[in-house]
Amino acid sequence: MLYCIMVMSSVTYALKAQxxxxxxxxxxxLEKLTRNRSLKGCGYGLRIEKSKLSEAExxxxxxxxxxxEVIEY
Structure with missing residues (x-):
């Protein structure tokens, strides 16, 4: 299964989105991001199945x- 991470501007928005x-x-x-994973946002993001990304957005x-930001991996 393929996943991506949606990076949010704050942990509060990440929790609201969840x-x-x-x-x-x-x-x-909810995932805490390391500095090398994302240079934008608050350092928290939501891991989601890639197939659900468009609906979630x-x-x-x-x-x-x-x-x-969206990080695909």
């Missing part, structure tokens, strides 16, 4: 939660 996505049945995992945009 709540929104969970409510819609999209599973995520649309839901978060609708809720006014900005994704700073």
């Amino acid at each position: 709540t929104v996505l969970s409510r819609e049945g999209i599973g995520t995992r 649309a839901l978060l945009k609708r809720e006014g939660i900005k994704i700073v």
